[in-house]
Amino acid sequence: MTSLVSFPVFDRQGRFSPLKAAFLLAVTLPGLWIGWRLATGGMGAKPITAALHETGLWSVRLLLVTLLVTPLRALTGQNRLLQVRRMLGVSALAYALIHLGLYVFDLKFDLVKVASEIILRFYLTIGFAALMAMAVLGATSFDSSIRKLGAENWNRLHSLVYPLALLTLWHGALQSKIDASEHIVMTGLFLALLGTRFLRRLGRLTPLWLLGLALVTALATSLVEYGWYALATGLPAGRIFAANLMLELVPRPAHIAGMLALALPLVALAAPWFSSAPKPGYSGTRQRGVTG
Numbered sequence: 001m002t003s004l005v006s007f008p009v010f011d012r013q014g015r016f017s018p019l020k021a022a023f024l025l026a027v028t029l030p031g032l033w034i035g036w037r038l039a040t041g042g043m044g045a046k047p048i049t050a051a052l053h054e055t056g057l058w059s060v061r062l063l064l065v066t067l068l069v070t071p072l073r074a075l076t077g078q079n080r081l082l083q084v085r086r087m088l089g090v091s092a093l094a095y096a097l098i099h100l101g102l103y104v105f106d107l108k109f110d111l112v113k114v115a116s117e118i119i120l121r122f123y124l125t126i127g128f129a130a131l132m133a134m135a136v137l138g139a140t141s142f143d144s145s146i147r148k149l150g151a152e153n154w155n156r157l158h159s160l161v162y163p164l165a166l167l168t169l170w171h172g173a174l175q176s177k178i179d180a181s182e183h184i185v186m187t188g189l190f191l192a193l194l195g196t197r198f199l200r201r202l203g204r205l206t207p208l209w210l211l212g213l214a215l216v217t218a219l220a221t222s223l224v225e226y227g228w229y230a231l232a233t234g235l236p237a238g239r240i241f242a243a244n245l246m247l248e249l250v251p252r253p254a255h256i257a258g259m260l261a262l263a264l265p266l267v268a269l270a271a272p273w274f275s276s277a278p279k280p281g282y283s284g285t286r287q288r289g290v291t292g
């Protein structure tokens, strides 16, 4: 039974879980697609660099999806979602490890060079710090760790996921050269996730407040974009900011982040109809998993 339970498609009772199986397939597919294109020459002129970028992006995306689980569960009352949170967190770690592996491969396994690059290049230093933090969270994501550390300490340790997500966003954005659009969208969504956490603490996880949060997300994303281009590039940040108001340039990162954040009030509105969820505004017992 123990071996069945530890396999990621079975639940704690050792029963096959279609939800976990679907998520396992979903998190594996991008890796298979990257592997397939690497093997068949479909990855462009610099295949390892391209794979390095894609695995990095998938790691951050999965980290954000992991952080989405807690607010979704709070909105819908679907405790089943907790079954997949650990899998999502661990798969974000797996993509980050493959990402590092590709970097080591790219430097022809010269580990001294890898170490010196990590020490000397700031963007690599923060990537490494984030990876170490992810590894600690991954290694303590088992029930036995919760028992050993105690719920309080474990929760405190796992709230590290927020600063670590910020580090990964920063590391990725520093590498995105001129077009940082996806990183800016992801940073906006990260802020939206922090916003749901805040609203939950206030007991205000309602459709109306979440609608407000979607608007704030769009605004915050446009400010992140402005700040990024003003501080990190020599591009005219003011004109880029003004572009958010030009219909012919839709969709810009702020619009995309705002639209995606709009899914939250819609889920909150729909929750009472498709589940035995607590009424909107729920801010009940907190039960946490791999990530806060």
Ligand code: HEM
Pocket: 049, 052, 053, 054, 055, 056, 057, 058, 059, 060, 063, 096, 099, 100, 103, 118, 124, 127, 128, 130, 131, 134, 168, 171, 172, 173, 175, 176
């Ligand atoms: C020791 C740890 C790490 C190393 C050595 C490393 C190395 C790199 C390198 C070499 C690049 C591309 C540089 C270029 O093309 O010029 C990169 C980009 C990137 N990395 Fe990392 N990384 C590390 C950790 C992480 C972690 C933990 C994450 C995410 C969880 C991550 C996400 C990304 C992302 C999103 C990009 C940019 C992709 C893009 O915009 O196309 N990295 N990293």
